[in-house]
Amino acid sequence: MDTLLNPAALKDRLDGGGDTGQRTVLLDVRWALGDPHGQDHYLREHIPGAIFVDLATELAGPAEPRRGRHPLPPLEQFQESARRWGINDGDAVVAYDDSGNMAAARLWWMLRNAGFRQVHLLDGGLAAWRAAGFALAAGPEQPAPGNVTLSDGAMPVIDAEQAATWGRKGLLLDARAAERYRGEIEPVDPRAGHIPGAVSAPTTGNLQADGRFLAPAELRERFERLGYRPGVPTAVYCGSGVTAAHEIAALETAGFSAALYPGSFSEWCHSASNEVVTGADPYGEDAATR
Structure with missing residues (x-):
């Protein structure tokens, strides 16, 4: 199943076209680090029929040091949310945001992990829909409750x-900005740097300038340059498990697979027993002298 859907294909689905005959549920995951006003942005304008999804309360449990800033919510809570958004068994879901799918990929990954395979990301998100000249709506949408049954553990x-030893036997990708990986800045977590053995792979490198994903061949080249090889186990983390899902979507678009570290750096750095290293080297700036 394709991870990405372009705006024209989505418009065709929403207009009742296409050859699937499948009902499509459209979900707006408007969220960005440092911007708590996602719902206000949604109410101002969204794709007609889209239901707002609150990442902080519906795609995450309460923050706690031992599980990170955005721990995965319990399955029962996630299923309740999915039904509230109007998802039925057998539906297709298309998720989007206004930040290159950095937030929407979290929902994509969670639904896939819950055994729901018919889920896509709108490539380019709301910006691509606008650029195509398609209509926008304002105000809330009220879906009829759904009946979807979700499971757990499919991803x-x-x-x-x-994670502590992953870099010795496989490839551990750090999806945060490069300056956070190097430990030059840390805007939200108590320690700066990265997990020993991790390779810097910012999610922004998955995208074109217009917010669409790079072509599959370009993504394959990118991840192979970072160290991806067939048979080498690959895992991804970020700050709190949100944008790492974007990296996994990009890897899947390239034809590759990877595991997610849900707690990510926000969980890792809260434990004093976990080493944090700085610099551009996977094992720290003094790795050459070890």
């Missing part, structure tokens, strides 16, 4: 113990 994950 690979790793924990902190596995």
Whole structure:
């Protein structure tokens, strides 16, 4: 199943076209780090029929140091949210945001992990829909409750113990901005740097200037340059497990697979027993002298 859907294909689906005969549920995941006004942006303008999804309360449990800033919510809570958004068994879901799918990919990954395979990202998000000249709506949308039944564990994950040694046997990608990886800045977490053995792979490198994903061949080249090889186990983390899902979507578009570390750096750095290293080298700026 294709991860990405372009605006013209979505418009065709919403207009009742296409050859699938499948009902499409459209979800707006307007969220960005440092911007708590996603719902206000949604109410101002969104794709007609889209339902707002609040990442902070519906795609995450309460923050706690031992699980990170955006821990995955319990399955029962996630299923309740999915039904509230109007998802039925057998539907297709298309998720988008206004930030290159950096937030919407979290929903994509969670639904895939819950055993729901018919889920896509709108390539380019709201900006691509606008650029295509398609109509926008304002105000809230009220879907009829859905009946979807979700499960758990369909996507690979790793924990902190596995992350500690992952770089020695496989490829551990850090999806945060490069300056956060190097430890030059840290706007939200108590320690700056990265997990030993991790390779810097900012999610922004997955996108073209217009917010669309790079072509599959370009993504393959990118991840192979970062160290991806067939048979080499690959895992991804970010600050709190949100944008790492974007990296996994990009890897899947390239034809590759990877595990998610859900707690990510916000979980890792809160434990004093977990080493944090700085600099551009996977094992820290003094790695050459070890």
